[in-house]
Amino acid sequence: MEFKVQLGPQHPALHEPISIRMTLDGEVIRDADLRLGYNHRGVEKLAESRSFIQNLYLTERICGICSFSHQTCYTQGVEKLMELVPARRGLYIRTLVCELERVHSHLLWLGVAGQEAGFESFFMYTWRDREVVMDILDWISGNRVHYSMNTFGGVRRDIDEMQRKKILDTLDLLKQRTDYYLNLAASEPTFVGRLAGVGKLSRQQAIDLCAVGPTLRASGVPMDVRKDDPYAVYDEIPFEVSTADSCDVLGRAVVRVKELIQSYRIIEFLLKNLPEGPFKVKAPRKVKPNEVYSRYEAPRGENVHYIKSNGSDKPERLKVRAPTLANYPATIAMLKNGFIADIPLIFAAIDPCICCAERLVQLDDGRGRGRVLRFSELRAMANERAKKIDYTKREIAWPF
Amino acid sequence: MIERLVHWSRVKSPWVLHLNTGACNACDIEILAALMPRFDLERFGILLKGTPRHADVIICTGPITRQNRDRVVRIYEQVPDPKFVVAVGACAMSGCVYRGSYNANLGVDQVLPVNAYIPGCPIRPDALIDGVVKLLNSLK
Numbered sequence: 001m002e003f004k005v006q007l008g009p010q011h012p013a014l015h016e017p018i019s020i021r022m023t024l025d026g027e028v029i030r031d032a033d034l035r036l037g038y039n040h041r042g043v044e045k046l047a048e049s050r051s052f053i054q055n056l057y058l059t060e061r062i063c064g065i066c067s068f069s070h071q072t073c074y075t076q077g078v079e080k081l082m083e084l085v086p087a088r089r090g091l092y093i094r095t096l097v098c099e100l101e102r103v104h105s106h107l108l109w110l111g112v113a114g115q116e117a118g119f120e121s122f123f124m125y126t127w128r129d130r131e132v133v134m135d136i137l138d139w140i141s142g143n144r145v146h147y148s149m150n151t152f153g154g155v156r157r158d159i160d161e162m163q164r165k166k167i168l169d170t171l172d173l174l175k176q177r178t179d180y181y182l183n184l185a186a187s188e189p190t191f192v193g194r195l196a197g198v199g200k201l202s203r204q205q206a207i208d209l210c211a212v213g214p215t216l217r218a219s220g221v222p223m224d225v226r227k228d229d230p231y232a233v234y235d236e237i238p239f240e241v242s243t244a245d246s247c248d249v250l251g252r253a254v255v256r257v258k259e260l261i262q263s264y265r266i267i268e269f270l271l272k273n274l275p276e277g278p279f280k281v282k283a284p285r286k287v288k289p290n291e292v293y294s295r296y297e298a299p300r301g302e303n304v305h306y307i308k309s310n311g312s313d314k315p316e317r318l319k320v321r322a323p324t325l326a327n328y329p330a331t332i333a334m335l336k337n338g339f340i341a342d343i344p345l346i347f348a349a350i351d352p353c354i355c356c357a358e359r360l361v362q363l364d365d366g367r368g369r370g371r372v373l374r375f376s377e378l379r380a381m382a383n384e385r386a387k388k389i390d391y392t393k394r395e396i397a398w399p400f
Numbered sequence: 401m402i403e404r405l406v407h408w409s410r411v412k413s414p415w416v417l418h419l420n421t422g423a424c425n426a427c428d429i430e431i432l433a434a435l436m437p438r439f440d441l442e443r444f445g446i447l448l449k450g451t452p453r454h455a456d457v458i459i460c461t462g463p464i465t466r467q468n469r470d471r472v473v474r475i476y477e478q479v480p481d482p483k484f485v486v487a488v489g490a491c492a493m494s495g496c497v498y499r500g501s502y503n504a505n506l507g508v509d510q511v512l513p514v515n516a517y518i519p520g521c522p523i524r525p526d527a528l529i530d531g532v533v534k535l536l537n538s539l540k
Contacts (some may be wrong), residue, residue: 008469010475012450014430017468028465037467039422042501061497064426064522108429127436140403145426145522237440382502385486 002030009038013344015112016354020347024340030178032335034328040358045378046234047318052078052152052287055315062320063356065108067146069298070305070320070356075150076231077307078315081287082152088233090279095232096270097140098147099263103174104133104308105299106263109351113253116344117194122184129177136167145160147163154280163270182257185250193301195250199334199346202247207363211330212323213301214259215350218244224393225297239266240317249349271396286313298323300351401479411454412480413445414532417455417479421472422477422504423462426522427489431459434525441529444536452478455481463491463504464511476512487514488528490521 002025010015017038023031043062047055059074060067074092079086086094107130114122134144140159141147148154185191201211206219224232224241242258244251287309296303301323305328308317327350334346420428433439435448449455452475464472476483487508490496498504508514518531 009471010419010452015418016425017422017471038465038471039420039462040465040503041422041424041498042465042503043498046498046501058497061424061426061491061521064424064429067424067426124437127433128438131436131438144524145430209494308449353425355420378502382500384493385502386500 001025007246007343008035014347016352018352018354020343022335022340027339027341029212029335029338029340029343032332033236035334036354036358038358039355041355042382044320045382047315049314052285052315052329055318056150057148059318059320060148063322063334063353064145065105065353066101066300066303066356068097068149068296069296069303070233070322071150071295073294073298073303073305074096074307074318075152076296077292077305078287079152079283080292080294081290081307081309082284084153084281084283084290086152087154087278087281088275089158090271090281091233093140093155093157093159093279094150095197095234095237096159096267096278097137097147097155098232099266099270100133100137100140101147102299103260103263103267104130104137106260107133107349109256109348110185110253112348112351113195113249113345114191117191119191119194122191125177126181132170132174134168139163140165145213152283153327154278156280158279159274163278164274168271170270171264171267175261178257178260178264182254182261185253185257191276192250195253195345196246196248198342199349200248201330201334204377205333206247209329209333210326211301213298213351214252214255215301215327217242218255219247220245222250225295225302229295230237231271231294231296237266237269249345251348252326286311287315300324300353300356301326312380320356322353324350324353325357327352328357407527407539409501411536414449414456414484414536415447415449415454416457416459417452418459418476419472419475420460421462421468421492421508422465423489423491424522427492428466429523430525431488431528434528439525439529440530441525446532448471451482452476455479456482457484457486457532458512459486459488460492460508460512460514461488461489463495463498463507464504465505469505469511472511475499484515485512486516486518486531486535488518488531489523490519493517493519504506525530 005022008014008019019035021033022029053151061070062070064070067358107126111123111126141149222241239262242255244254289311291308294305304321306319310316492508495506516535
């Protein structure tokens with residue numbers, strides 16, 4: 001007998017609000033459907049009312065884990081619109097922060113995967129080591145999560161000789177730990193037994209469903225924007241694209257650990273070959289009317305920003321396609337014919353970042369009827385709302 | 401006697417529910433980081449719980465989105481009395497960068513009564529520990 005079960009939006013297995021509706025046959029999932037929109041904050045619409053510089057800080061807050069990837073993707077796009085060539089030292093530092101972010105994100109994921117597999121001590125180990133990376137980011141940028149490092153034409157802070165030495169020293173510790181994790185992920189029988197064969201996604205399925213990032217690479221497709229369409233200084237850096245052929249959650253874990261090792265190599269290369277010179281160049285305030293498509297390899301996969309400018313200091317349109325959104329169809333395919341107990345593991349394996357992927361225009365009016373809101377309606381709603389806002393709150397006037 | 405025992409256990413081991421009410425994930429990972437070996441929030445007896453029915457304190461991150469609003473109220477009602485709400489991060493306090501959005505509120509206090517505010521965008525784990533300890537001290 002088939003019956004329907006709803007999981008979420010608030011559920012211990014999910015760390016962010018999302019709702020999964022499943023049709024079950026005993027313990028086997030026959031069909032699954034995702035309901036989104038619990039975390040939709042209207043970032044794209046907000047971006048249209050702010051200047052290009054202000055949007056640097058807004059795009060950063062699309063997501064907390066891959067904040068730098070959204071900001072860099074946006075910055076690169078706007079730099080293309082401005083026809084601006086960023087400073088070389090700035091690009092090196094930008095790439096350095098990109099890779100450090102990848103390291104912290106992958107360590108975070110490994111811990112979450114360990115926890116979902118019932119391996120709590122692994123969770124604690126990786127998160128302890130993640131603090132080391134957070135410390136490095138704290139030294140460089142002054143903040144642990146939102147680094148605010150990018151600006152048009154380079155970065156906002158330089159790194160000095162002492163920081164460079166300190167990072168290189170700390171990297172040795174991280175390398176040692178990651179070798180241990182690779183060993184563990186490949187040989188610990190309980191861990192391998194839990195992950196192997198779960199959430200199968202064949203090579204053809206992965207290509208058909210447009211999976212991105214480690215999910216795609218674990219199905220044996222060596223696709224990486226850093227290699228295929230190099231941005232920043234990736235065309236000068238020697239590194240390999242990590243893949244696995246097992247097409248399951250274990251493969252995704254192995255791909256991420258391998259990527260960690262590649263990231264350490266990249267960071268070492270960047271720090272040893274850091275060019276001298278200025279770290280930023282002056283950027284114009286206004287942007288000529290044009291449109292641009294910017295690609296970036298975030299820790300979770302390909303991140304795409306589309307920016308359209310109309311000659312003013314504000315973008316006319318910003319469209320964000322986060323990697324998690326591209327991975328949802330593949331997740332449904334992975335969930336089908338799997339067990340209920342595997343849901344957290346399969347779902348965690350794409351490294352979901354739900355707040356990244358909340359880009360919806362279609363709204364449900366609560367009576368089961370979906371409707372598409374037109375731009376003008378959305379604007380009227382926003383205006384109406386803005387009128388109601390009381391800008392004085394607790395005797396403090398809001399500066400905007 | 402029983403009352404004192406209940407009060408003592410409440411102060412010594414508050415169980416928290418982490419509720420993502422439309423945050424950008426940054427505060428969420430910092431809350432998790434606070435529970436990790438480096439900061440170790442569990443030494444104050446604080447335990448992260450998955451269900452609202454076991455929780456004493458709700459930690460809200462995010463400005464509460466329109467779709468989330470009714471669910472947040474429902475979750476708040478499921479938490480047994482006495483309950484406390486902690487608004488974590490700048491957007492849970494006042495909306496932060498999402499101010500003026502058609503889909504986000506101006507902070508958690510527009511929907512739920514808030515007992516403690518922890519500022520920062522995102523908060524640092526040290527700030528979270530400080531805020532939680534202050535909340536616990538106010539209960540004594």
